[in-house]
Amino acid sequence: MADPMRIRAQAAGDKTVVRVLMSHEMETGQRKDSAGKTIAAWFIQEVSATHNGKPVLGAQWGPSVSKNPFLQFTIKGAKAGDKVAVSWTDNRGDKRTDETTVT
Amino acid sequence: MKPLFIVGASATLLACWSAQAQKSAADGIAEYRKMLEDGNPADLFEAKGEALWKQKRGPKNASLEQCDLGKGAGVVKGAFVELPRYFSDTQKVQDLESRLVTCMESLQGLSGAEIAKTPFGRGEQNNVTALATYVAAASRGLRFNLPQGHAEERRIYEIGKRVFFFRGGPYDFSCASCHGEDGKRIRLQDLPNLTKNPGDGVGFAAWPAYRVSNGQMWSMQLRLNDCYRQQRFPYPGFGSEATIAVSVFMGVNAKGAESIAPAIKR
Numbered sequence: 392m393a394d395p396m397r398i399r400a401q402a403a404g405d406k407t408v409v410r411v412l413m414s415h416e417m418e419t420g421q422r423k424d425s426a427g428k429t430i431a432a433w434f435i436q437e438v439s440a441t442h443n444g445k446p447v448l449g450a451q452w453g454p455s456v457s458k459n460p461f462l463q464f465t466i467k468g469a470k471a472g473d474k475v476a477v478s479w480t481d482n483r484g485d486k487r488t489d490e491t492t493v494t
Numbered sequence: 495m496k497p498l499f500i501v502g503a504s505a506t507l508l509a510c511w512s513a514q515a516q517k518s519a520a521d522g523i524a525e526y527r528k529m530l531e532d533g534n535p536a537d538l539f540e541a542k543g544e545a546l547w548k549q550k551r552g553p554k555n556a557s558l559e560q561c562d563l564g565k566g567a568g569v570v571k572g573a574f575v576e577l578p579r580y581f582s583d584t585q586k587v588q589d590l591e592s593r594l595v596t597c598m599e600s601l602q603g604l605s606g607a608e609i610a611k612t613p614f615g616r617g618e619q620n621n622v623t624a625l626a627t628y629v630a631a632a633s634r635g636l637r638f639n640l641p642q643g644h645a646e647e648r649r650i651y652e653i654g655k656r657v658f659f660f661r662g663g664p665y666d667f668s669c670a671s672c673h674g675e676d677g678k679r680i681r682l683q684d685l686p687n688l689t690k691n692p693g694d695g696v697g698f699a700a701w702p703a704y705r706v707s708n709g710q711m712w713s714m715q716l717r718l719n720d721c722y723r724q725q726r727f728p729y730p731g732f733g734s735e736a737t738i739a740v741s742v743f744m745g746v747n748a749k750g751a752e753s754i755a756p757a758i759k760r
């Protein structure tokens with residue numbers, strides 16, 4: 392399993408702001424190493440988020456997203472104590488899911 | 495008629511453009527940094543460092559939770575703003591990273607010499623950087639207060655001052671060439687005056703930091719290493735007396751400055 396994500400979810404009235412920091416190299420596949428060999432593409436392709444199990448966000452990413460991506464989004468109708476989970480899958484088939492509680 | 499109209503239009507455009515350019519480059523950079531603060535990838539290194547602090551590792555299969563960073567065994571909060579300082583067990587003034595390596599050696603049985611030889615960004619050096627980020631984060635918001643009570647601490651400060659002003663290398667640079675006066679900058683990068691307290695969250699108070707431009711977490715040892723590279727000096731040894739001395743010089747000068755480490759840089 393890859394390095395953990397840092398997820399924070401803060402409720403303010405009806406809106407909850409979720410901030411996610413993912414740990415990922417996000418190689419575009421365009422870079423070359425010092426020996427001149429192309430560094431293979433390695434990036435997150437799919438991101439999804441759920442609120443108490445219900446899907447609230449889906450994203451398809453490509454090589455233009457930079458290293459250690461930061462994602463911020465707002466969900467409606469969440470309250471303190473609810474669970475928000477974020478998952479990603481990369482082009483190598485690696486996955487990661489982390490969960491947090493809304494404060 | 496037509497030429498007049500075109501001149502009029504471009505004059506208006508020029509006026510708009512120069513009005514927008516009233517915001518200085520420094521303001522623009524400050525705005526950019528504010529936007530980056532949320533989701534500072536340094537948090538990932540802090541989390542990794544915390545895990546490493548508590549994890550049993552090395553031939554002795556022990557954690558670092560008994561490591562003395564200057565405020566007692568296992569005390570992490572407040573340690574960062576009092577480093578470098580003198581340690582009686584090693585009888586040396588040590589900075590954060592060399593002290594972490596001392597603990598990794600004495601508590602976990604890892605080889606300090608091997609770690610010092612490892613280039614930044616590889617192997618155990620990554621772990622040292624993550625640990626340093628974790629320890630620094632525990633003192634976020636506290637003010638620098640390096641001890642100078644021990645004679646050795648004062649001696650190292652004086653060495654640091656000499657190292658800071660020592661001119662050498664193919665360009666005859668010293669640290670002071672860039673950091674010896676107020677108001678200097680390189681291209682768009684403002685340079686803090688490190689001969690005195692440059693203010694909260696500046697200079698010594700802003701490292702370790704995550705550098706967005708190369709996606710790397712930089713500790714003070716790496717920052718100094720790169721300063722020497724930029725001056726075209728030979729690379730200093732990891733945890734060498736010169737780097738610790740210059741750190742003491744900067745840290746004591748920065749007394750009272752608020753630490754914002756781990757920070758984020760362009």
